[in-house]
Amino acid sequence: MNSSSTDVPARGVSFSRTTLTELMIPAYANFGGKIHGGTLLSLMDKVAYACAAKHAGEYCVTVSVDGVNFRQPVEVGELVSLMASVNYVGRTSLVIGIKVIAENVKTGTVKHTNTSYFTMVAKNDVGSPTEVPPLLLETADDARRFLEAIKRKELRAAYSEHFDNERTRMLLTENMVQLVSERCVLGPGLQTSQQ
């Protein structure tokens, strides 16, 4: 194992792996008869918390969410399973990978609706971020997910920096002309530099 500032023994990925299965009842449906995205997000947050708190042995809070793209709608009557595992740990943060599948129990059809990544931070009794145990990688998949989480973190930081730079450089008066080809209408108080 790599050196770590903690004396806490590593905990295996399997120690905190958590699956939450829930039946999609009519109360979860939107006006189109499909399940609300917010219902699924709430279930993802719940399973992420359970998995993170189990690994950390502490209360955890959600800090950020990556990769929420619903590929297919979920229907009323389907059984949704959310499979969560710790993909990465930092000093006080953990990334929980969650794979969501929806099963039609009559036909046995299973569809993969999304895979998302919740970053959680462990907090101590006074509400400060607190160190979490290192992660014992038990399989090649565990190692791959850990490496992917590092890459995702690097890319997110690069994106944030790039976007902040662009935003600082962006001048409303100069860039407003871009809006002309977009599906928006400039209100009476707004005009492009070309007008």
Ligand SMILES: CC(C)(COP(=O)(O)OP(=O)(O)OC[C@H]1O[C@@H](n2cnc3c(N)ncnc32)[C@H](O)[C@@H]1OP(=O)(O)O)[C@@H](O)C(=O)NCCC(=O)NCCS
């Ligand atoms: C997340 C939070 C604890 C960070 O507090 P902080 O004083 O900035 O603490 P730190 O800078 O030491 O960051 C703690 C960890 O969070 C990580 N972190 C902070 N902001 C992050 C972000 N936006 N995305 C991913 N990780 C983040 C840091 O990298 C650090 O991880 P590490 O210890 O593994 O290196 C604080 O902002 C918070 O409590 N936010 C509210 C969370 C909450 O209540 N969620 C529920 C939603 S209602």
